[in-house]
Amino acid sequence: xxxxxxxxxxxxxxxxxxxxxxxxxxxxxxxxxxxxxxxxxxxxxxxxxxxxxxxxxxxxxxxxxxxxxxxxxxxxxxxxxxxxxxxxxxxxxxxxxxxxxxxxxxxxxxxxxxxxxxxxxxxxxxxxxxxxxxxxxxxxxxxxxxxxxxxxxxxxxxxxxxxxxxxxxxxxxxxxxxxxxxxxxxxxx
Amino acid sequence: xxxxxxxxxxxxxxxxxxxxxxxxxxxxxxxxxxxxxxxxxxxxxxxxxxxxxxxxxxxxxxxxxxxxxxxxxxxxxxxxxxxxxxxxxxxxxxxxxxxxxxxxxxxxxxxxxxxxxxxxxxxxxxxxxxxxxxxxxxxxxxxxxxxxxxxxxxxxxxxxxxxxxxxxxxxxxxxxxxxxxxxxxxxxxxxxxxxxxxxxxxxxxxxxxxxxxxxxxxxxxxxxxxxxxxxxxxxxxxxxxxxx
Numbered sequence: 001x002x003x004x005x006x007x008x009x010x011x012x013x014x015x016x017x018x019x020x021x022x023x024x025x026x027x028x029x030x031x032x033x034x035x036x037x038x039x040x041x042x043x044x045x046x047x048x049x050x051x052x053x054x055x056x057x058x059x060x061x062x063x064x065x066x067x068x069x070x071x072x073x074x075x076x077x078x079x080x081x082x083x084x085x086x087x088x089x090x091x092x093x094x095x096x097x098x099x100x101x102x103x104x105x106x107x108x109x110x111x112x113x114x115x116x117x118x119x120x121x122x123x124x125x126x127x128x129x130x131x132x133x134x135x136x137x138x139x140x141x142x143x144x145x146x147x148x149x150x151x152x153x154x155x156x157x158x159x160x161x162x163x164x165x166x167x168x169x170x171x172x173x174x175x176x177x178x179x180x181x182x183x184x185x186x187x188x189x
Numbered sequence: 190x191x192x193x194x195x196x197x198x199x200x201x202x203x204x205x206x207x208x209x210x211x212x213x214x215x216x217x218x219x220x221x222x223x224x225x226x227x228x229x230x231x232x233x234x235x236x237x238x239x240x241x242x243x244x245x246x247x248x249x250x251x252x253x254x255x256x257x258x259x260x261x262x263x264x265x266x267x268x269x270x271x272x273x274x275x276x277x278x279x280x281x282x283x284x285x286x287x288x289x290x291x292x293x294x295x296x297x298x299x300x301x302x303x304x305x306x307x308x309x310x311x312x313x314x315x316x317x318x319x320x321x322x323x324x325x326x327x328x329x330x331x332x333x334x335x336x337x338x339x340x341x342x343x344x345x346x347x348x349x350x351x352x353x354x355x356x357x358x359x360x361x362x363x364x365x366x367x368x369x370x371x372x373x374x375x376x377x378x379x380x381x382x383x384x385x386x387x388x389x390x391x392x393x394x395x396x397x398x399x400x401x402x403x404x405x406x407x408x409x410x411x412x413x414x415x416x417x418x419x420x421x422x423x424x425x426x427x428x429x430x431x432x433x
Binding site: 024027028031035036037039040041043044052053056057060061064074075079082083086090091094095129130131132135146147149150151153154155156157159174175178179181182185 | 190194195198199202203204205206210228231232233234235236237238239240241242243244245246247250251253254255257258261353356357359383384385
C-alpha cells in the first residue's frame with residue numbers, strides 16, 4: 001500500500017512537470033488522477049453540482065496556464081492541487097459568480113465509492129496528518145468555526161452572523177483557536 | 190503568534206473580505222516573508238481537505254475542458270502579431286491589476302474586432318468615432334498592489350472596467366467619476382463590479398471630451414453608489430488616461 005501510494009504520487013509529480021514543460025497531454029493524466037478529489041472539494045465549498053463543474057473546469061484550465069507555479073521541491077502535488085482548487089472555488093464564491101446553497105451534511109458525507117483507485121492511495125498517506133489531532137484539542141466553538149471556514153469558505157462576518165454573535169467575538173474565538181492550533185502543530189513539527 | 194502569522198492563517202482559511210482581503214492579497218504577492226507564512230499555513234491545513242469525500246464529475250466534463258483548451262490554444266496560435274502584442278499588454282495589466290488570465294482573454298476578445306478592422310483598407314474614411322484615440326488608465330487601490338484596469342473604447346462609447354482581483358466587502362461600493370477639465374461637477378461613470386470585467390456606457394458629452402490626460406477618480410460609497418442628494422464619499426484612488 002505504502003509503495004503504491006508513493007508511486008501514484010511520483011507519477012502525478014512527473015505529470016505536473018511535463019505540464020509545466022508545455023505538454024498538453026499531461027493535463028489529461030492529471031485530470032484522471034485528481035478530478036474526483038478536486039471535484040469533491042469544489043462541491044463541498046460551492047454546494048452546487050453545476051457551479052462545482054464550472055469551478056473544476058476553471059481549475060484545470062488555469063492549471064494549464066500556470067503549471068510553472070508548482071514547485072516540486074516545496075509541496076506534494078496533490079496537496080498543492082487541493083489548495084489550488086479550494087482557493088479557486090472560494091474566489092468564485094466571493095466574486096459572486098456562485099450563490100452558495102447549503103449542502104446538507106448528509107449529502108456532503110461520503111458517497112458511494114466511484115473514485116479511481118489512485119485517488120484513495122493519494123489520500124491515505126495524509127490521513128494521519130497532525131492537524132486533525134490538533135483541531136480536536138480546541139474547544140468546540142472555535143473548532144467548529146475553523147472547520148466551517150475551511151470547508152465552506154465562510155468569512156468572519158458570515159460565521160458571526162450564522163452563529164448569532166458579534167463580529168469581534170467571532171474574531172477573538174477564532175484567533176485564540178488558531179494560536180492554540182499553531183502551538184500544537186509546532187510541538188510535533 | 191505574531192500579527193503576520195495570524196493574518197496568514199486568516200488569509201489561508203478565507204476568513205477575510207473587503208479591504209482586508211485586498212491588502213493581504215497584495216502583500217502575499219510583494220512580501221516574501223509573508224508569502225512564506227502563507228505557505229506554512231497552507232501546508233498545515235491542506236490535509237483537512239482529505240476528509241472531503243471524493244466525487245466523480247460527469248463524464249462530459251473532460252471533453253468540455255479539452256474543447257476549451259483547444260480553442261484557447263488555437264486563438265493563441267493562429268492570429269496576427271497584433272493579437273500577440275495585445276496579449277502581452279494585457280499580461281502586463283494583469284500583473285498590475287491582479288487580473289486573472291481568463292479576464293485578460295475576455296478583454297482580448299472584446300477589443301479585437303475593433304483592433305483589426307480599421308486600417309485594413311486605408312482608402313476608406315474611418316467613421317468619426319474611430320478617429321478618437323483608444324485610452325487606458327490604471328487606478329491603483331491604496332494600500333494594495335491591486336489596480337482597476339480602465340479601457341475607453343471610442344467605437345461604442347464604452348469604458349471597460351476590470352476589477353477581477355477585487356472582492357466585494359458587502360458594505361461599500363466604489364464609484365468611478367470623470368473630472369471635467371473645466372473643473373465643473375464630476376460625472377459618474379458607474380459603480381465598480383468587483384471580480385469582473387464590465388463595460389460601462391460613457392455619456393456622450395463626456396465621451397466627446399475624453400483625451401490623453403483626462404482625469405478619473407474613485408470614491409467609496411454606500412452599496413449601490415452615491416445616494417442622490419448627498420455628497421460623494423472619500424476619494425480612494427485616481428488615474429489619468431493615456432493613449433494606447
